[in-house]
Amino acid sequence: MEDFEPRIIVFACNWCSYAALDLAGTSRMKYPPNFLVIKVMCSGRIDPQFIFEAFRRGADGVLVAGCHPGDCHYIEGNYKALRRMTLLRKLLESFGIEKERFRLEWISASEAEKFVSIAHEMYREIKALGPLRIEEVSKIGEA
């Protein structure tokens, strides 16, 4: 388990969170290299299907990042994300996915530090949990 390196997918909205991630880079802040970032226009664009698909394809964790409530470029997108992710969390729990593996965070364009500290925390927690093992679907897996 020592050498397990988690793969963590970040869905970041174009207008705030992605800018914060960019800022973290240009400011040469250090954070674990395990985060694969996917830019979307708004956190309201994140369909829970994307998160299931990410886990299915081997993500060990998923972070959804959007503008702070009230700041969404499209006014309501992040409220929709909030509602969806709150319900999604309940399903993830029933699927047996530990809550540390999925986070929804509000990160404004200037909050590079916030992203960096979330990244360190997620990395640590998910590394401690170990990999998610989703059985092969083409055959009947063992119980």
Add this chain to the structure above:
Amino acid sequence: MEKPKIAFYWCASCGGCEESIVDLAEKILDVVNLVDIVFWPVALDFKIKDVETMPDKSVTVSFINGGIRLEEHEYVVKLLRKKSQLLVAYGACSSWGGVPGLANLFSREEILRCVYQETPTVDNLNNTRPKTKLNIEDIVTLELPEFLPRLLPIDLIVDVDYYVPGCPPTPEVTWKAIEILLSGNLPPKGSVIGASDRSLCYECHLNETKPEKVLIKEIKRPHEVIADPEKCLLTQGLVCLGPVTRGGCGALCVKAAMPCTGCFGQLDEVIDYGGKAISYFASILDYYNEEEVEKALSRLPDPMGTFYRYSLPASRLRGKIKIMER
């Protein structure tokens, strides 16, 4: 000309799909006139060994209902695949797992323990469990098929040509599907046949009562309210899955003032029915902070059973995930 040969088989299902064939009523006589039924365990006395002796591809269409839960299901479905030109997943269970697929939230051991030990109405002092083989005084050996670790939709076991949705498919849908299959004018492989390509709302008679924007304050469960049958059920707080469910049933449940539970499954572009369903449903909850959303959602005691009622084994995650040994 020789009549087309048809086979029916049931796997992990409730029997409702079989019933739905009989529900064709007098049309069943047309079916019998048009085709030869060569295998139908629930109604006719053909045995699996009869199928084994048939030449490959000699059956025109096999209709499979129910998901794969026993070794025997796997064997027979693979056998029918070999013997048939077309194989159709008939009903929600064979297409996506259906209600029995919700058992994928539990391990085999948990299921057996619950059914044979813990259920209050069970008195099982000797802890008897089903065995796959039992020798009785060396005279007879009784056999049962193995109970598989998970329930799978049939398309994870064999190639499926077409899907007929529903729990069960309505007689109209079944008849349309049969007509399409016998017409010789076949749609592309993998199509859902007999139903609509649009969501249920398009054909729902209450659609015109739906306001431009629907927002829900309080989630209601069907037994808690007497729904107004003239008003879009969603606007009354009922979890109606019509917007994300394939149409074709004629909104039968809604006509009886019951919200759609999603038995016609997903539309073509959707990859995970439950994911799509929560995406839509959560977004119309009229709350703006986490505590309030949580509180509203606490009125929904079983999100898994609500949004994945018919499709858990076909979801991206298939069921409860086992985490690797630490």
